[in-house]
Amino acid sequence: MSECYRYLFLHNEKLKSTELFKDSYLQSGLSLYEVVRVVSGKAIFLTEHYSRLCNSAKKIETEIWYSFEQIKSAIQSLITKNDITEGNIKLIFNIKKESRNFYAYFVKHSYPTKSQYENGVRTFIHQAERPTPTAKIYNHKLRSKTNNIIKEANIFEVILLNSLGYVTEGSKSNLFFIKKNTIYTAPDNEVLHGIVRGKVIQIAQKLGIPIVKTSISYDDLPTYDACFLSGTSPMILPINRINSLSFSCNHPVLKQILLEYQQLVQANLNQ
Incomplete structure (x- = not known):
């Protein structure tokens, strides 16, 4: 189809x-x-x-x-x-x-439900990386593979793991982690420069929330308190699970980012 x-x-x-x-x-x-x-x-x-x-x-x-x-x-x-x-x-x-x-x-789009925004979504790790991560180039093989994983595992998104053991981004989204009051995301040269990702970084800077761009090891995932996806369809979406690891969906920093992003969208519509 x-x-x-x-x-x-x-x-x-x-x-x-x-x-x-x-x-x-x-x-x-x-x-x-x-x-x-x-x-x-x-x-x-x-x-x-x-x-x-x-x-x-x-x-x-x-x-x-x-x-x-x-x-x-x-x-x-x-x-x-x-x-x-x-x-x-x-x-x-x-x-x-x-x-x-x-x-x-x-x-066709699949926007998160109200329940998913409140309670988060399940994701799964898949070892793959984009040949040119910073340029948005259609990759039929990777798209087909990740879509099949999403369907078969009944999850919302696939998280990409590169050959060095670092989680980088989602198959159709960017990825952020929160530890205490600091936000972490992959370096700019490892991921697509998502439009919503850029807005998240701007919001963090505006609110004075520290944001660290660093390679995030799969082995270190249990040390983070919360994580979320950003993208055109999900906007700002909490993750409750990556594989068997659980994360909070009620972290105050996450709530701040979500509220500020909603206000940015409304301001853009009013222009």
């Missing part, structure tokens, strides 16, 4: 029926992508998503051929033509030797 969802998708500047979309479009060549969240009919933090697209392109010595305004217009067209005000839109710049193509479409 195709990941392209709803009624219409964009291929370059043309709207087409989702029945015509083929996942194989993305499985050859190289695909730079972003997933943006639509809330109340508006794509939130779009400026940051576009900036990351451009930075990802630079890392592989290419460039994005759509302007910010073109991306904004494409998203608004999808929202209007599909009559959708809440959901996730995937933006893809596919590069082959003989062609360049832009795709934009709604994808």
Whole structure:
């Protein structure tokens, strides 16, 4: 089943029926992508998503051929033509030797429930790492593997463990740990620079919460009090278990970060 969802998708500047979309479009060549969240009919933090697209392109010595305004217009067209005000839109710049193509479409989303925000979610460790962790490049093999683990183990997310024994990030999210009143996360060069991750770091700095970027050993996980995921779909989501290890979902630092992030989203919507 195709990941392209709803009624219409964009291929370059043309709207087409989702029945015509083929996942194989993305499985050859190289695909730079972003997933943006639509809330109340508006794509939130779009400026940051576009900036990351451009930075990802630079890392592989290419460039994005759509302007910010073109991306904004494409998203608004999808929202209007599909009559959708809440959901996730995937933006893809596919590069082959003989062609360049832009795709934009709604994808099925799985937002956490109220209970999951309150009580946390289960996660599982999987040994894997991205070849280019700081650039958002579509990796069909890793995505398929982690999606299968999530389904078979009935968990919310897979936590990636690199060859050196460090936990880095989730398969579709970034990862933070809390010990006492300090937040810990992987170094910038080991992970994707998530949009929500950046907001968490900004919030911590604003509130005067110490934040340490360091490699986090799997063996040291029991020493942390709490941990959480950040990402476009989960936003700020507590973790209650990593494998058999349990973590608090009521840590005051975690509660502060969640509240401040909600206020940032609302401020962005009001712009």
